[in-house]
Amino acid sequence: MDDWVIAMMLGASIFLGAVALFAFLWAIKNGQFDDQEKFLNGAKFDNEDDLNDAINLERKKEELKKNYRPE
Amino acid sequence: MSTKIACNHCHLEFDNDMMIKEDNLRFCCNGCQGVYHLLNNEGLDSFYEKAGSTKLAPPMVNLDNSSSFDAPSFYEQYVTKDKDGFSKVSLVIEGIHCSACVWLNEKALHKMEGVIEADINFTNNKATIVWADDIVKLSNIIEMIRSIGYNAFAYDSATGESHANKERKSYYLKMAVAIFASMNIMWIAVAQYAGYFTGITQNVKTILNIAEWVLSTPVLFYSGWVFFRGAYFGLKTKVVNMDLLVATGALLTYIYSIYITLMQDGEAYFDSVSMIITFVLIGKFLEVLSKKNAADTLDIIGKDIPNEVKVLTDNSIVLCKLDDVNIGDTIVVGSGERVLFDGEIIKGSGNFDESSLTGESKPVYKIVGDPVVSGTSSLDADIYFKSTKDFQHSTLSNLVTLLESAINKKPRIQQIANKLSEYFSSIILALSFITFLVWWIWPHSFEISFMVGISVIVIACPCALALATPVATLVGLSLGVKKGILFKEAAQLETMAKVDTIVLDKTGTLTIGKPEVVKEHLYEGYDKDILYSLVKNSNHPIAKGVRDHLNGCSEMIFDEFTQLPALGIVAKFEDKIILGGNAQLISENNIDIEITSENSLFYFAIDSVIVAVYELNDIIKEDAKKLVTTLEQQGIKSIMLTGDNGKVAKRVAQEIGIDRYYYSQTPQSKADMIDTLKAENKTIVMVGDGVNDVLALAHADISIVMGSGSDIAVDVSDVVLLNDSLKSLMDAFKISRTTFGLIKQNLGISLLYNTITIPLAMAGYVIPLVAAISMSVSSLLVVGNSMRIRYKWNKN
Numbered sequence A: 001m002d003d004w005v006i007a008m009m010l011g012a013s014i015f016l017g018a019v020a021l022f023a024f025l026w027a028i029k030n031g032q033f034d035d036q037e038k039f040l041n042g043a044k045f046d047n048e049d050d051l052n053d054a055i056n057l058e059r060k061k062e063e064l065k066k067n068y069r070p071e
Numbered sequence B: 001m002s003t004k005i006a007c008n009h010c011h012l013e014f015d016n017d018m019m020i021k022e023d024n025l026r027f028c029c030n031g032c033q034g035v036y037h038l039l040n041n042e043g044l045d046s047f048y049e050k051a052g053s054t055k056l057a058p059p060m061v062n063l064d065n066s067s068s069f070d071a072p073s074f075y076e077q078y079v080t081k082d083k084d085g086f087s088k089v090s091l092v093i094e095g096i097h098c099s100a101c102v103w104l105n106e107k108a109l110h111k112m113e114g115v116i117e118a119d120i121n122f123t124n125n126k127a128t129i130v131w132a133d134d135i136v137k138l139s140n141i142i143e144m145i146r147s148i149g150y151n152a153f154a155y156d157s158a159t160g161e162s163h164a165n166k167e168r169k170s171y172y173l174k175m176a177v178a179i180f181a182s183m184n185i186m187w188i189a190v191a192q193y194a195g196y197f198t199g200i201t202q203n204v205k206t207i208l209n210i211a212e213w214v215l216s217t218p219v220l221f222y223s224g225w226v227f228f229r230g231a232y233f234g235l236k237t238k239v240v241n242m243d244l245l246v247a248t249g250a251l252l253t254y255i256y257s258i259y260i261t262l263m264q265d266g267e268a269y270f271d272s273v274s275m276i277i278t279f280v281l282i283g284k285f286l287e288v289l290s291k292k293n294a295a296d297t298l299d300i301i302g303k304d305i306p307n308e309v310k311v312l313t314d315n316s317i318v319l320c321k322l323d324d325v326n327i328g329d330t331i332v333v334g335s336g337e338r339v340l341f342d343g344e345i346i347k348g349s350g351n352f353d354e355s356s357l358t359g360e361s362k363p364v365y366k367i368v369g370d371p372v373v374s375g376t377s378s379l380d381a382d383i384y385f386k387s388t389k390d391f392q393h394s395t396l397s398n399l400v401t402l403l404e405s406a407i408n409k410k411p412r413i414q415q416i417a418n419k420l421s422e423y424f425s426s427i428i429l430a431l432s433f434i435t436f437l438v439w440w441i442w443p444h445s446f447e448i449s450f451m452v453g454i455s456v457i458v459i460a461c462p463c464a465l466a467l468a469t470p471v472a473t474l475v476g477l478s479l480g481v482k483k484g485i486l487f488k489e490a491a492q493l494e495t496m497a498k499v500d501t502i503v504l505d506k507t508g509t510l511t512i513g514k515p516e517v518v519k520e521h522l523y524e525g526y527d528k529d530i531l532y533s534l535v536k537n538s539n540h541p542i543a544k545g546v547r548d549h550l551n552g553c554s555e556m557i558f559d560e561f562t563q564l565p566a567l568g569i570v571a572k573f574e575d576k577i578i579l580g581g582n583a584q585l586i587s588e589n590n591i592d593i594e595i596t597s598e599n600s601l602f603y604f605a606i607d608s609v610i611v612a613v614y615e616l617n618d619i620i621k622e623d624a625k626k627l628v629t630t631l632e633q634q635g636i637k638s639i640m641l642t643g644d645n646g647k648v649a650k651r652v653a654q655e656i657g658i659d660r661y662y663y664s665q666t667p668q669s670k671a672d673m674i675d676t677l678k679a680e681n682k683t684i685v686m687v688g689d690g691v692n693d694v695l696a697l698a699h700a701d702i703s704i705v706m707g708s709g710s711d712i713a714v715d716v717s718d719v720v721l722l723n724d725s726l727k728s729l730m731d732a733f734k735i736s737r738t739t740f741g742l743i744k745q746n747l748g749i750s751l752l753y754n755t756i757t758i759p760l761a762m763a764g765y766v767i768p769l770v771a772a773i774s775m776s777v778s779s780l781l782v783v784g785n786s787m788r789i790r791y792k793w794n795k796n
Helices: A002-029 A036-045 A048-067 B030-041 B046-051 B066-070 B072-078 B099-111 B138-147 B160-198 B202-223 B225-236 B242-263 B270-289 B294-304 B395-409 B416-441 B446-460 B462-482 B491-496 B506-510 B528-536 B541-549 B583-588 B624-633 B646-656 B667-679 B691-699 B711-716 B726-762 B768-787 B789-795
Strands: B004-006 B013-015 B020-022 B025-027 B087-094 B115-120 B126-131 B151-154 B308-313 B316-321 B330-333 B343-347 B350-353 B364-366 B383-387 B485-487 B501-505 B516-522 B560-564 B568-573 B576-581 B600-606 B609-617 B637-641 B660-662 B684-688 B702-706 B719-721
Touching: A002 B160, A002 B202, A036 B099, A048 B099, A048 B115, B020 B030, B025 B030, B030 B138, B046 B099, B066 B072, B066 B138, B087 B138, B099 B115, B099 B138, B126 B138, B138 B151, B160 B202, B160 B270, B202 B225, B202 B242, B202 B270, B225 B242, B225 B270, B242 B270, B242 B416, B242 B446, B242 B462, B270 B462, B416 B446, B416 B462, B416 B726, B446 B726, B462 B485, B462 B491, B462 B726, B462 B768, B462 B789, B485 B726, B491 B702, B491 B726, B501 B506, B501 B667, B501 B691, B506 B637, B506 B646, B506 B684, B516 B541, B528 B541, B528 B568, B528 B576, B528 B600, B541 B600, B541 B609, B576 B583, B583 B600, B624 B637, B624 B646, B624 B726, B637 B646, B637 B667, B646 B660, B667 B684, B667 B691, B684 B691, B691 B702, B691 B711, B702 B711, B719 B726, B726 B768, B726 B789
Parallel strands: B501 B637, B501 B684, B637 B660, B684 B702, B702 B719
Antiparallel strands: B004 B013, B020 B025, B087 B126, B087 B151, B115 B126, B308 B316, B308 B330, B330 B383, B343 B383, B350 B364, B485 B719, B516 B609, B560 B568, B568 B576, B576 B600, B600 B609
């Protein structure tokens, strides 16, 4: 019984940590920390408009991808 | 003087009555006005809110036609296809001053039909743009960037830079994993050690072991992969390197710990596995961080050379690709443009800046029939010349080829730590194997002998040795940055400490590099403001020298203003004729001259009366003499090289106290000189600043460049002196020597430490606790010792 509790706690906490680690790795790979200035300014300036912009851009990209047939 | 008011777009301040007025708005020029309205119409006016009062550059007008961006040759060179088939280009955006500029550019581009991605880096102004080529052309994108007041040019990102970034990024990922896992293993290890002393059931111990096993696996095989790869390549070239020691040590410990875990008996060492990998990986990263890439340098050279020139054919001027220009074609060079071909002038005359060949800032006046050399640039006139060589054989192209080969062949002096670790690794591996054999032959079980053998590798602790150099050099580098000295590669600190000869360029290094007023003669009728306004608009170095001398004057507006090549400036102000220029200009206007001097003279006359004469000369930097004597005391010989003539060279050399000097040197002969010295088995530092020094810089063991030097020179060099002073050159030597001493100490500490602990390990006295503690202690000793450099620095 005691052993189980230890095993579960270890497993759960390592799992949670791993989730955070993977989020961090994803962010590095995604280039979110490439530009230090921009990354810091994002927190200062980004607002609803910018979020909308980002999603519109994503949609535009998807749409173009669908129609785009490189020769 | 009327009040100054800021332009609504660029925020630069001008006199109120000079500005374009529009209701409450004020603009300094049509460009700013255009951009302001464009942004308002597009709904991008929150840019101004974001930009605050940051001063921007007013938009440029009359840029070249952007259609050249659509040329197939351009596409071939710069545009790549991404995996979805979209086009992708890397640009450098000019005119970015603040994060709002980045925002504006990205926003404007995102709004364009067909643009999929626009990502601009604020720190280096580089942008990556992805677009669908059938919807929008690159020229439209460039037009958009220009229309909002910026400019863009392409650069080839395929080579060095992206590679270096990728490597750095992969290290970040590996370190993130390693640090995360190690920190978790640490707190599990706390439980293990507590259990070791106070008692722990075997079940709990196994659970903890399994958790450590899970955590250390990615550390060893993901983060530690670089060591396996390094060991493999080392073995392939028959070198036993540090990587092999780290890899075998960690792998054996890992396997042994798995065995212990499964057998449910004894102590596992997973914590050692992850700690070794993490520590050594950090050390390796520190080295990668400060490594410069030769390929980066070549990028910059390529950027400086435009890919097209203007060629005259049948009375019309067309743009022609460099390789398509034949010998005998007539090439047109506008004022301020660079000459890319060697040739002979057939029409026009003017001043040429030949500093890239001779290092001298004094322009050379050329007329019809004179040869022009590629790499120089026309300062003030449109010149027509006939090419005498094709591009592949031009002086400029030769210089680039020579430089490329010099950079690639640059010798690497083997670093002391690398050499040491080679022996060290072999010895440790051998010792551990012997220990294992001895224990086994002597009656012991396989398990015990194996464990003792491994403990030798673990206790030998590559951490301290691997950290010895990077930590010391990092401290040295940061100290350098504080003093305005940029060492581009950590290893250079060590090489520089072994230098015995210093080769100095004269112009720009020992001297200021541009003419400065050394004497002024003022006469009746002198008007400071008129003179300032006269010289303000000239690009000639002499005029610039006079302008810098007269600061804090107000500017007049002339009725007429003409620059005469090789003579000076003529202007008209309130019906008075103003002359400013050399002796020839003055005597041509029938004015008598009385002063003679060996310095360059600048005459200033109002209505045929000389009102001022300035004597200008290139003066020697204040610390030059002290530098030479100090270096002499430390056993470093000084040699001076210059493209200037013998008379000037002799005067400067005598004044500073250098006995060995060579004059009238070309870029090639400077490099040859370095090679000759190298053949005499000397380790050489070359200090220079200009394009003419680039080859020599690339040939020297260590090259140091003044921060104000040309881009290429800065790129080729190993060390950059940001504040241009010779004092920081002395500091650079001091820092490198201190750091080298520190490296030796650190290596000494880790070796001493090993000679104590390895025999203990071989005798089988090492319990897990001792291993863990000793590992951190040795690393701490090395790091602590490195921190001492500040104290040591103050003492010297």
